Amino acid sequence: MKKNDFKSINLGKGAMNIYDFGNVKLHAYKTNDFITDEVFLIEKSGKMIVVESPCFFDNIKELADYINTLNVQVEGKLLSYHMAGATFLPNVPVYATKNADEYGHTGGGKALIDNFAGAFGPIFDPSIPAVTHYLKDGPATIAGIQVNIIPTPEGFDIELPEINAVYTHMLGHDCHSIVGGAGHADALIGQLNGFKKAGFDLILTSHYTPEDLKDVETKVKYLEDLKETASKYESAEEFKAAVQKKYPEYAGENYLDMTAGFFFPN
Incomplete structure (x- = not known):
């Protein structure tokens, strides 16, 4: 799959680029927010995992509305480097390594969230969700989707072998x-x-x-x-x-x- 082999949908503020691998779809959400965030949705057999969360309230609503059109069950949010935005899909289980949890709640990630909250004010969601499932280094399966967790100093990278891709910061x-x-x-x-x-x-x-x-x-x-x-x-x-x-x-x-x-x- 080449990086330009996608179908694009304009959502209003952001845009969604959809890569169709057959059994698996990758939805790459370009938020167009002030810090150029990207959020990735991996869909397989009616289930989905989300990699990172949007952190501005307008993007949170826009992405949740988009997911509601897909008729999928979101079974996990994998939060590595971006912990803010807890109001996004608040009832979905949160997956992270202990290192990423500490970085987001008390370390450098929390300091960044505090800075952004001061800079952007009420349009930014500084709330941080509790981690419900701790990830270990190495292979795992979430929502039927294979992942491989690679530790980093601040969080973790995610290999996605079914689409020959890797997520990093x-x-x-x-x-x-x-x-x-x-x-x-x-x-x-x-x-x-x-x-x-x-x-x-x-x-x-x-x-x-x-x-x-x-x-x-x-x-x-x-x-x-x-x-x-x-x-x-x-x-x-x-x-x-x-x-x-x-x-x-x-x-x-x-x-x-x-x-x-x-x-x-x-």
């Missing part, structure tokens, strides 16, 4: 990412090279439409270039200016600001 081949220094860049490069070795058709991420291995290669080159650029300068300002000059059309300048701070802490 961020890729974005033409936008900046949050990179916490040279060591973190190396870890990301290793992860992305693992995706290449596995030969995934689709890479699903929290903040971008589905991508492919060509996009992975582009991101690896970007990360390698970040490290090289950082080695040539002595300040965050110089580093940021050099990266902007080389990648003038990249989105996510706020992420580049954070990356510069990590490479050149005060």
Whole structure:
């Protein structure tokens, strides 16, 4: 399945891109919210799991209304990196690893939610659901759908072998990412090279439409270039200016600001 082999439906604010694998369908919801969230619905034999939740109230209603048109039973929300938005499908079981639970309720994820709540006010849902089912690392089956849970420092990635796809937090081949220094860049490069070795058709991420291995290669080159650029300068300002000059059309300048701070802490 190629990343552009989908049918698109305009929902009003957001859009749904539907990939039909026959026995399994992937519904990729582009929220068009202020933080460019993506939510993924995996449907099989009248059942469904949801990967992440929308966190703005208008998207929560829009996505719930869409799901109601599908005549499916939603049997689980898998929340890895995005814990906010508990009013979305509030009666559906919540799946997460203990690490992701801690990140979302008390760690860095909770800090981000608090920041977003302050920035966006009443249009943002800062409520965090209780985890009802803890996931262990490795293979599992939820709603008849095979998943493979891969632990990460903040949460977990999800391999979906039935559609040869993997879900992770961020890729974005033409936008900046949050990179916490040279060591973190190396870890990301290793992860992305693992995706290449596995030969995934689709890479699903929290903040971008589905991508492919060509996009992975582009991101690896970007990360390698970040490290090289950082080695040539002595300040965050110089580093940021050099990266902007080389990648003038990249989105996510706020992420580049954070990356510069990590490479050149005060």
